[in-house]
Amino acid sequence: TVTVLSASCARSAQLLFNKTKSVEYTVCNETISIPCFVINMEAENTNEVYVKWKFKGKDIYTFDGSDNRSTHDSAFKTSGIKISELLKGDATLMMHQSNAVPGNYTCEVTVLSREGETTIEVKYRIVSWFSPNENILIVIFPVFALLLFWGQFGIKTLQYRSGRMDEKTIGLLVAGLLVTIIIIVGAILFVPGEYSVKNATGLGLIVTSTGLLIILNYYVFKTAFGITSFVIALLIIQVLVYVLAGVGLSLCISACTPVHGPVLISGLGIFALVQLLGLIYMKFVGSKKCIDNPPNEKI
Ligand SMILES: *[C@@H]1O[C@H](CO)[C@@H](O)[C@H](O)[C@H]1NC(C)=O
Numbered sequence: 001t002v003t004v005l006s007a008s009c010a011r012s013a014q015l016l017f018n019k020t021k022s023v024e025y026t027v028c029n030e031t032i033s034i035p036c037f038v039i040n041m042e043a044e045n046t047n048e049v050y051v052k053w054k055f056k057g058k059d060i061y062t063f064d065g066s067d068n069r070s071t072h073d074s075a076f077k078t079s080g081i082k083i084s085e086l087l088k089g090d091a092t093l094m095m096h097q098s099n100a101v102p103g104n105y106t107c108e109v110t111v112l113s114r115e116g117e118t119t120i121e122v123k124y125r126i127v128s129w130f131s132p133n134e135n136i137l138i139v140i141f142p143v144f145a146l147l148l149f150w151g152q153f154g155i156k157t158l159q160y161r162s163g164r165m166d167e168k169t170i171g172l173l174v175a176g177l178l179v180t181i182i183i184i185v186g187a188i189l190f191v192p193g194e195y196s197v198k199n200a201t202g203l204g205l206i207v208t209s210t211g212l213l214i215i216l217n218y219y220v221f222k223t224a225f226g227i228t229s230f231v232i233a234l235l236i237i238q239v240l241v242y243v244l245a246g247v248g249l250s251l252c253i254s255a256c257t258p259v260h261g262p263v264l265i266s267g268l269g270i271f272a273l274v275q276l277l278g279l280i281y282m283k284f285v286g287s288k289k290c291i292d293n294p295p296n297e298k299i
């Protein structure tokens with residue numbers, strides 16, 4: 001009976017874990033969970049349980065059931081376990097991402113005289129907000145649309161007003177420069193990489209500046225040869241396409257790993273295409289119209 005007793009003692013002295021070797025998190029995990037599951041908890045009350053989480057030899061979180069009290073290391077203020085899950089064997093440590101540091105975490109659980117520990121490696125994985133191709137297209141299309149705007153502006157000033165700079169043209173020039181600056185700043189902030197407030201702002205600026213181009217287009221056409229029904233159609237298409245890009249933008253900004261990148265990109269791409277159409281119209285069709293009926297100076 002002595003051997004049986006010692007064997008059962010040896011078995012009962014040890015807490016067994018449902019082991020997890022490693023977990024990983026990305027910029028998208030707001031809170032991270034480091035799993036720790038005891039299989040043979042067999043505790044009746046949390047006052048029999050003591051939990052200690054360690055990181056690099058330092059206690060970062062403890063729960064002392066006899067006192068019903070938790071302590072945190074100052075660097076892991078948001079860490080905690082669900083006390084209500086403890087009796088089921090769940091001592092998973094949760095913390096806000098801002099506290100998380102990659103490395104080995106050790107979960108140590110004591111139930112009366114039985115104890116055990118398990119170590120879990122926490123890894124950080126870098127995930128890019130957009131794919132490299134998406135990043136390029138998101139910048140290329142608006143820049144292309146902007147260049148086409150300057151093309152239209154050039155045609156307008158050279159072809160329709162024989163280079164004369166009136167007030168409206170100067171206003172348009174200033175507004176165009178402003179939009180150019182917004183796009184450049186947006187493109188600088190929108191560096192490829194993980195989701196961040198910085199590159200989300202950059203993307204916002206890029207898309208906003210594209211929208212401002214619609215207004216500039218309106219004035220370019222208006223001051224060049226007036227608003228024709230074709231111009232109205234172009235502007236309406238641009239507004240609709242811009243709404244599509246805006247929807248894509250909001251879907252991308254609200255998702256840490258965007259799956260709606262193609263919506264945004266097709267919006268920006270079609271926008272640039274319509275802009276090209278506007279330039280062609282201005283160059284060939286519009287100029288003919290201009291010769292037929294010279295622009296009203298009062299517009
Ligand atoms: C991060 O989030 C993913 C997806 O929601 C999840 O599978 C993973 O377990 C999380 N990582 C951590 C450490 O919590």
Ligand SMILES: *[C@@H]1O[C@H](CO)[C@@H](O)[C@H](O)[C@H]1NC(C)=O
Nearest residue numbers: 045046047065067068069083
């Ligand atoms: C431990 O404290 C919490 C409040 O901090 C309370 O809700 C809970 O009932 C307490 N548990 C025990 C076993 O005393």
